[in-house]
Amino acid sequence: AQSVSQHNHHVILSEAASLELGCNYSYGGTVNLFWYVQYPGQHLQLLLKYFSGDPLVKGIKGFEAEFIKSKFSFNLRKPSVQWSDTAEYFCAVRSTDKLIFGTGTRLQVFP
Amino acid sequence: EPEVTQTPSHQVTQMGQEVILRCVPISNHLYFYWYRQILGQKVEFLVSFYNNEISEKSEIFDDQFSVERPDGSNFTLKIRSTKLEDSAMYFCASSGYLDYGYTFGSGTRLTVV
Numbered sequence: 264a265q266s267v268s269q270h271n272h273h274v275i276l277s278e279a280a281s282l283e284l285g286c287n288y289s290y291g292g293t294v295n296l297f298w299y300v301q302y303p304g305q306h307l308q309l310l311l312k313y314f315s316g317d318p319l320v321k322g323i324k325g326f327e328a329e330f331i332k333s334k335f336s337f338n339l340r341k342p343s344v345q346w347s348d349t350a351e352y353f354c355a356v357r358s359t360d361k362l363i364f365g366t367g368t369r370l371q372v373f374p
Numbered sequence: 375e376p377e378v379t380q381t382p383s384h385q386v387t388q389m390g391q392e393v394i395l396r397c398v399p400i401s402n403h404l405y406f407y408w409y410r411q412i413l414g415q416k417v418e419f420l421v422s423f424y425n426n427e428i429s430e431k432s433e434i435f436d437d438q439f440s441v442e443r444p445d446g447s448n449f450t451l452k453i454r455s456t457k458l459e460d461s462a463m464y465f466c467a468s469s470g471y472l473d474y475g476y477t478f479g480s481g482t483r484l485t486v487v
Contacts, residue, residue: 297475306478307417307465307478353416359430360422360429360469361419361422361430362407362417362419362467362476363419364416364418366415
């Protein structure tokens with residue numbers, strides 16, 4: 264079965280710092296990968312997704328992710344975080360017709 | 375932007391009671407899902423629904439759970455006899471063509487006391 268690992272459980276940054284959140288998936292074939300964000304008390308919102316083509320995917324709010332097939336990775340990046348980026352970030356992979364989520368990374372950004 | 379709507383936003387129920395969580399998916403979507411998130415834990419898949427039948431379900435989705443699309447617009451999750459461990463945030467999601475991502479609702483926080 265497919266699985267997703269997020270090794271950073273809690274990340275604390277100052278505003279303007281660069282961000283990289285790790286995501287590794289288990290399946291070696293064709294994958295569809297997603298990053299979702301969950302702001303406090305809110306629902307999951309799609310940041311970006313990868314299906315095929317350019318492995319560097321640009322999403323909303325200045326986020327991007329790079330699909331590296333050889334490393335089974337899909338890390339999320341942002342060059343300069345803001346206080347408003349404080350949230351929980353979930354990596355997910357599509358398996359048949361459902362999403363398998365990682366355990367999430369809690370990001371706290373301090374002014 | 376189209377939204378997935380869930381009601382109620384918060385429901386408190388006594389152990390052993392039946393609850394029905396309601397969702398209105400995006401109107402032209404074909405695939406419907408329920409996920410749950412126990413406080414502080416990851417989002418877990420419960421069930422997927424397509425063409426008026428369950429297409430896949432997880433181990434969590436036992437005989438206490440059922441789903442229904444009663445009228446072509448609503449999508450419901452019923453828990454027949456709630457247990458304390460059913461306390462969680464329940465998210466509904468829908469998808470059009472599978473490769474275009476999934477839209478989630480705002481969730482229903484279920485508290486079983």
